[in-house]
Amino acid sequence: MNILVxxxxxxxxxxxxxxxxxxxxxxxxxxxxxxxxxxxxxxSRDVPCIANDIRDVEASDLEGLDAVIxxxxxxxxxxxxxxxxxxxxxNHRATVRLARLAxxxxxxxxxxxxxxxxxxxxxxxxxxxDASFNPVTPYGESKVLADRDVSLLADDNFSPTFLRNxxxxxxxxxxxxxxxxxxxxxxxxxxxxxxxxxxxxxxRPLIHVEDIGRAFIAILGAPRDVVHNEAFNVGQTTExxxxxxxxxxxxxxxxxxxAEYAGGGGPDPRCYRIDCTKxxxxxxxxxxxxxxxxxxxxxxxAYQAAGLTIAExxxxxxxxxxxxxxxxxxxxxxxxxxxxxxxxxxxxIFETGSLTADLGEVTK
Numbered sequence: 408m409n410i411l412v413x414x415x416x417x418x419x420x421x422x423x424x425x426x427x428x429x430x431x432x433x434x435x436x437x438x439x440x441x442x443x444x445x446x447x448x449x450x451s452r453d454v455p456c457i458a459n460d461i462r463d464v465e466a467s468d469l470e471g472l473d474a475v476i477x478x479x480x481x482x483x484x485x486x487x488x489x490x491x492x493x494x495x496x497x498n499h500r501a502t503v504r505l506a507r508l509a510x511x512x513x514x515x516x517x518x519x520x521x522x523x524x525x526x527x528x529x530x531x532x533x534x535x536x537d538a539s540f541n542p543v544t545p546y547g548e549s550k551v552l553a554d555r556d557v558s559l560l561a562d563d564n565f566s567p568t569f570l571r572n573x574x575x576x577x578x579x580x581x582x583x584x585x586x587x588x589x590x591x592x593x594x595x596x597x598x599x600x601x602x603x604x605x606x607x608x609x610x611r612p613l614i615h616v617e618d619i620g621r622a623f624i625a626i627l628g629a630p631r632d633v634v635h636n637e638a639f640n641v642g643q644t645t646e647x648x649x650x651x652x653x654x655x656x657x658x659x660x661x662x663x664x665x666a667e668y669a670g671g672g673g674p675d676p677r678c679y680r681i682d683c684t685k686x687x688x689x690x691x692x693x694x695x696x697x698x699x700x701x702x703x704x705x706x707x708x709a710y711q712a713a714g715l716t717i718a719e720x721x722x723x724x725x726x727x728x729x730x731x732x733x734x735x736x737x738x739x740x741x742x743x744x745x746x747x748x749x750x751x752x753x754x755x756i757f758e759t760g761s762l763t764a765d766l767g768e769v770t771k
Contacts, residue, residue: 408516408627409472412436412454413461413505414479416443419520421451421580423476423620428452430624435472437461438479441731441740445724447582448713460745462501466508474516475509476623477502483585484524484544484677486728491545493744498549503556510565516631517557517567518623523612523640525551525571526679531610533647535682536571536638543676554638561636568626568634572619573612573642573681576702578709584725587611587650588699591657592706593725595664597717604669607651609678614642615697625692639686643695647680653699660703 410427414420415436427434436456457468461479469475480498481489502519509517524547525540532538542548554569561567576588584590594601622641626634648656654666686693697705723729734740741747 408474409433410435410474410476410627411469411472412476412478414438414477414520415454415456416440416451416581417478417482418579418581418583419575419616419619420478422577422616423478423623424454425452426617426620426624427476428454432627437464439744439746441734441744442581442727445581445730447725448578448580448709451580461505462497464505464508466511469509469512469514472509472512472514474518474627475505475514476518476520476627477505478520480520481546481549482583482727484546485585486546486731489728489731490742494545494549495552497744498546499552499556502553503560506557506560506565506567510560513564515564515566516627517565518626519554519557519567519569520623521554521569521571521638522547522550523571523573523642523679523681524677525554526681528676529679531678531680533644533680533682534640536640536685558636566631566635568636569638570619570622570626570641571638571681572622573614573640573646575616575619576613576699576706577616577697578705579616582725583727584720585727588613588653588657588703589706591653591666592661592703593710593715593720595657595661596707596710597715597720599663600665600667601654601657602667602669603650603654603672605650605672605675607649607654607668609650609675610647610680611650611653612640612642612647612679612681613653613699613702614646614695615702618642618695618697621695622686622690622693625690625694628692629690633689637689639690640681640683641686641693642681642683643698644681644683646699648699650675656699656703660700660707 416438527541527543591601723733
């Protein structure tokens, strides 16, 4: 298939794209390049990528494609709080606009990277896909709205699918430390301790970034009638943990490390557990390979091998919100998160061409 991956240079995209190429697909990407220098370890495999904002894609850019995997978004709760209106503009309205353009261009498959943050404050209940939404942040709310409105576009010729990913973890060429397990292990490695801001009781479902990639590939290869306009919890039912349980695993993994609890920390309202029976039964091609314990070990060993420092751990490189604030304060991005000509390297990273023109240039 000819596949467009939005956010191809992001945390998930830089892991997923090589997996798609290995599976025999042809891939082009689109990315804003906000996080281009935020690299960790060996570089990701190269793929033709048009530097553009998903808010500015046109239907003509999408001709000749068979599927879209839509990852690009303001990607977590703190980032969503940077400017809630921007979160709705990018995560909701731009997603729906992209889906409409894809439908207009004759693209039949549209895979949306959604989130279990849509469940929000759900307590101890085990949640299937028909559970009520209860988002508590602009990020979670924007995902609810996007999924709802893209779903309304489904018909005989346009087939969206919604992947409600559990909280990601694991090593990526564009590492994020604003993810709970990645951050805990980073602090444990560099400082010997890590801070838990809640009382440790909230539930979190977790999934390795490589297993998120496996889910997208499995959904893409599943029969259309099985996944048409369906939502799937993406994770493993056995991989739901309380935050304090994650802390225990980190302490077992990183020698001599300890967890510290913030004074006055209460229960985080973001609390949810997911049941992943549906994807396991309907999409047997999805075979996750990682558990939290294996993942914590991978992360620890990667940080050790790279010599991760406290300065790197606390700097803006691996924190999406800090990186955007850095770009805004330097004048490279404006308040609407658009590149400015006066930005030091803004023009230099932009490429020209069309998405479909690059399809014939893809190499593994």
